[in-house]
Amino acid sequence: MAGSGIDVEGLYERYGPMVLRRCRRLLRDEQEALDVAQDVFVRLLERQDRLSDRHPSSLLFRIATNLCLNRIRDSRRHLRVAGDEILETLARRDDLDAPLLLDRLFGRHPESTRTMAVMHWLDGMTFEQVARDCGMSVSGVRKRLRALRATPEESRTP
Amino acid sequence: MSGEAETVPDWQLERYRLHELPSDEQQAVAGAAERSEAIRARLAALDRSDREILALHPPRRMAEEVRARAGRVASRPTPSLRPLLVVAASAAAVLVALTQLVPSARGPATTPVPPDETRIKGLRSGLMLYRQVERDVEPLADGALVHARDVVQVLYVAAGSRYGVVVSIDGRGGVTVHLPAGGTRAAELTADRPTPLASAYELDDAPTFERFFFVTSAAPFDVALVTEAARRLGSRAAEGPVRFDLPPDFSQSTFLLRKDGPR
Numbered sequence: 001m002a003g004s005g006i007d008v009e010g011l012y013e014r015y016g017p018m019v020l021r022r023c024r025r026l027l028r029d030e031q032e033a034l035d036v037a038q039d040v041f042v043r044l045l046e047r048q049d050r051l052s053d054r055h056p057s058s059l060l061f062r063i064a065t066n067l068c069l070n071r072i073r074d075s076r077r078h079l080r081v082a083g084d085e086i087l088e089t090l091a092r093r094d095d096l097d098a099p100l101l102l103d104r105l106f107g108r109h110p111e112s113t114r115t116m117a118v119m120h121w122l123d124g125m126t127f128e129q130v131a132r133d134c135g136m137s138v139s140g141v142r143k144r145l146r147a148l149r150a151t152p153e154e155s156r157t158p
Numbered sequence: 159m160s161g162e163a164e165t166v167p168d169w170q171l172e173r174y175r176l177h178e179l180p181s182d183e184q185q186a187v188a189g190a191a192e193r194s195e196a197i198r199a200r201l202a203a204l205d206r207s208d209r210e211i212l213a214l215h216p217p218r219r220m221a222e223e224v225r226a227r228a229g230r231v232a233s234r235p236t237p238s239l240r241p242l243l244v245v246a247a248s249a250a251a252v253l254v255a256l257t258q259l260v261p262s263a264r265g266p267a268t269t270p271v272p273p274d275e276t277r278i279k280g281l282r283s284g285l286m287l288y289r290q291v292e293r294d295v296e297p298l299a300d301g302a303l304v305h306a307r308d309v310v311q312v313l314y315v316a317a318g319s320r321y322g323v324v325v326s327i328d329g330r331g332g333v334t335v336h337l338p339a340g341g342t343r344a345a346e347l348t349a350d351r352p353t354p355l356a357s358a359y360e361l362d363d364a365p366t367f368e369r370f371f372f373v374t375s376a377a378p379f380d381v382a383l384v385t386e387a388a389r390r391l392g393s394r395a396a397e398g399p400v401r402f403d404l405p406p407d408f409s410q411s412t413f414l415l416r417k418d419g420p421r
Contacts, residue, residue, distance in 0.1 A: 009221035016220060017204075017211040018172045025168075034215065041224040055178040061169060110301040124167040132180075136303045137418045144301070147397075 006045055015057060016041075019064050026068035026118075036071055040064045058133045066115045113144045120145060166190055166197055175204060283317040284411040285324070285372045286352055304415045306363040312336060312370060312413075313354045316347035319374035319409060323384045324355065329366030329417065331392035333385055336370070344379050361417065369395040370413040371402065379408075 019040050023033035040063050116134060119125045120141075127145075131138045166174075166187055173179045174187040191197045287302075288295040290309040298310065314324060314337070321344040324337035338345035339356050347353070361368060373384050387402035394400070401410050 008224050009217045012220045012224070013212065013217040014176070016215070016217065017208040018176070020211055020215070021168075021172070021207065038220065038224050038227060041220075042227045045224065045228045055173070057173045057176050057178045061172075110299055112299055113301065119169075123169050125169070140303050140416060140418055143416075 008041060008045070011044070011056070012041060015060050018057060019060050022061060022064040023068055026065065027071060032071060036064070036067050039067055043067065062115060062119075062133055065118055066111055069114055069118065070111070113148060116141055116144055117148055166200075171197070171200060171204065175201065283319050283322075283372065283374050283409055284315050285370050285413040286313040286315065287311070287370070287413055287415070288313070290358065298415065300412075301414050301416060303418050304361055304368070305418055306361055308361045309358050310361065310415070311354055311358045313352040314347065314372055315352045316374065319347055320376055321345065321378050322347045322372060322374040323379075323381050324370060324372050325384055325388050326368050326370045327388050327391065327393070327395040328362070328364035328368045329393060329396070330364045331389075332364060333388040335381060335385060338381065342381055344373075344375070344381060344384075347374065361415070365417060366393075367396045367417055368415045369400070370415075371395075372411045372413075373402065373404065374409045375407060377407075 016037065020033060020037040023036045023040075024030065027033045027036065040060060043063050044060065112134065116130050119130050119133065120127065125133070127138050127141050130136075131141045134141065136144075170179065170183065170187060174184060174191075177184065179187065187197075191201060287298040288311045289298050289302075289304065290311070295311065298304070304310065312324060314322060316322065322337065323335070323344045326334050326336060328334070336355050336359065371384070371388065383404065384402065387404055388395075391400065391402060395412075396414075400412060402408075404410065
């Protein structure tokens with residue numbers, strides 16, 4: 001079975017509370033948060049090679065964020081749950097078109113970009129911190145988030 | 159000091175408790191905690207939350223549930239990607255052998271479907287890319303960041319299309335034909351499963367991006383039709399959505415790799 005060599009119990013004991021809190025914050029529903037938190041560890045079993053990361057907390061945080069956003073997208077509740085907080089956060093920024101950006105978070109952009117956007121704009125991570133967590137360059141993160149904010153006309157510009 | 163408490167975001171405080179921040183950030187948060195009663199209160203609240211969560215959802219029970227879920231995922235009757243094996247390596251490229259690589263398909267669980275139809279049902283034609291990581295490979299997402307000298311393996315999903323061409327355009331506007339391996343006519347496609355191209359591909363130092371295109375048709379066509387369209391598009395292929403200027407009876411899909419120099 002996948003991940004049979006992993007000490008799931010030990011990992012959950014160390015990281016489970018952090019993961020569940022993350023899911024609670026994004027989903028604001030205890031049952032859904034618990035469900036997704038378990039899926040985070042299932043995902044970890046499936047991709048146990050990633051456990052070679054020096055800091056499993058950043059990997060688990062990223063997986064949790066991604067799965068929560070998937071759950072929000074799939075349940076089409078994003079304007080009622082996490083979207084509230086995301087939109088509220090984004091709306092405080094003068095330099096962003098919040099409704100457009102939120103729409104794009106769940107639109108055509110890659111899942112990884114969506115996760116980066118939440119880490120940067122909602123969690124307050126710097127570009128450097130997002131880049132470190134996602135294994136990308138700072139310029140790469142900057143470019144992705146800039147593309148998220150670009151108008152359709154701008155995004156077509158070579 | 160409440161202002162300082164707000165400057166330490168939740169995620170950073172969580173990792174500080176786990177001692178998994180880079181040392182400079184770890185020291186900065188430790189210093190902030192020494193100075194700020196509010197931060198100490200947040201840390202104490204996290205300690206309490208840990209205890210409550212672990213009491214409410216005991217590790218042993220959670221681990222059992224996670225393993226049970228993982229088992230259900232692993233034994234799903236609808237097939238999924240299986241582990242990939244790197245079977246050969248050379249200075250230039252690594253061939254990745256794909257064992258039992260069958261696409262996932264979601265049909266009604268209670269409706270029996272012939273095996274071959276199951277494989278195709280619900281699939282869309284397109285490309286899948288994997289990158290070699292030491293002796294393993296990892297799937298790449300559209301838009302993934304890659305580096306010069308990374309070795310990637312391209313697979314196509316024909317999903318019923320009969321003829322196809324895979325080309326890529328790099329940041330210099332250079333066009334490379336990956337499928338067919340030779341000749342002037344589009345390759346006849348394998349219909350029933352994701353199919354790896356004959357060899358892996360080592361990315362060169364062309365800057366910025368490499369975008370792969372998969373063009374398919376129900377009828378045979380010339381490779382030149384695609385390569386000419388690719389050359390017309392050139393480096394404008396960097397930003398999506400992009401399509402070749404081809405007749406509407408051709409299907410097109412693309413897969414973008416963003417490049418960030420050598421590792």
